[in-house]
Amino acid sequence: MNTPSYFAPAGGLPPQTDLLTDRAIVTEAYTVIPRGVLRDIVTSNFPGWTRTRAWVLAKPVQGFATTFAQYLVEIAPEGGSTHPEPESGVESVVFLMTGELDLTIAGTRHHLEPGGYAYLPAGADWSVSNPGDSPATFSWVRKPYEFVDGISAPEPFVTREQDIAPTPMPDTNGAWATTRFVDPDDLAHDMHVNIVTFQPGGVIPFAETHVMEHGLYVLEGKAVYRLNGDWVEVQEGDFMWLRAFCPQACYAGGPGPFRYLLYKDVNRQIRLT
Template identity: 75%
Template sequence: MSRTPRYYTPPGGLPPQTELLTDRAIVTEAYTVIPKGVLRDIVTSHLPGFARTRSWILARPIAGFATTFAQLIVEIAPGGGAARPEVEEGVEGVVFVTSGVLALDVEGVRHALGPGGYAYLAAGAGWSIANEGEAAVSFHWIRKAYEPVDGIAPPVSFVTSDADVAPEPMPGTDGAWATTRFVDPDDLAHDMHVNIVTFAPGGSIPFAETHVMEHGLFVLEGTGVYRLNGDWVEVEAGDFMWLRAFCPQACYAGGPGPFRYLLYKDVNRQVRLTHPPGGRAASRWG
């Protein structure tokens, strides 16, 4: 029997005055954990050019930490939206909807994205968003400066959904660890991947991954324990983990249901060691 995925969406609000302030938020030189209890009304930001919208900015480039991407949770009230969400011509993005229905227009083609809806929005593409329903819509918006490569055509925008892409089991795991890949990992046109990783209860990453890719990990569903730079950190649906390059990482799923997270990583580009005249290199090092 098929199972309907769940996608955690922050409700906002404020805790009562009787609640203890102790929480699981932590910032280190190698990683940051922003637990769901931090995503309150008081830490939201308004975005220029957006109507009836608020956002939680989970990640942005920081010198000495992660530098390749920004990640936001955007909440649009009925009647809100933006005619030109992305104002930087060289920036690509991914939108992943967790609640409500997002009206997305990409180059004149209208799409309705419900929970699990996914859109890749190429750098320079014309697109707009609106909430035409009666309930709030919430989505993740991951942004990255696209790094073009001579001889490789840049990727084009597309729309799909979690339900339309089958998870691929990792080799030798009997399906305990699987990845929903929205783009072909061998396609060098793409310099970032935003995937969904799923673990069955008890499934694990059984080694400490230590690599050049930066990560944003938002837990969509379930619970798990993450090993981050030598620390064991318990996480649950609604928590966000932000990892700099080479932060050792591993995990296991706690159960009783699947442990799933939305994962960003920068890929498929040579490391830039020189800067262009008069400017900074568009590289993973910022």
């Protein structure tokens, strides 16, 4: 595949001469956090991390995300964490967009460059550091793992987007494709974090309305997204949260591909008690 492009925020502040206009939207069905609001003063510092800041895009709060948390994490050179995950029952996906990362899992070091992807199961012993000379920025998705009797929990793995062929959606002639890092039929996994790609003119031609909750971080390009009853323009660097059953569709007008990192919860019975 061609060398992929991934947008990461740079922080900073707008000049005092800018007008107070942007595209941020918060509703009961969806939220849009545009890249223009990802500034220095809205970052968080995490205990146990050095030379690191994070933009928290989603966390479980009433009226927002219920199944997951998602961050953009920026690590300066020589920064990182030896114990990044504070909760033993939480699994993670790390996807690197800029810079370099050394990810160590159970004593084995993996060197990640842009496009690098890692699944880290609940209870995994892992650490992360930036060995490069520029900031490393990655998306970090965290979810409580739902154990099931008779099904072994997944093992950790590290791969790259560049090594996985996208799977075209049926009857789309490749205009809509998904890069799947996990087999959809593998019931050990209770979440998928994939990359969805639309070529210019590609569409979701119906209003998807389903139980899965979504976090979408736009890696490249622009499009108009149908969220509940609204058409919303989005571009690289924007984040969208979609509540379960929020109707959704998409039109990618170009001029280049429109691509996003997609979280969804999958493969588990609905808990009623």
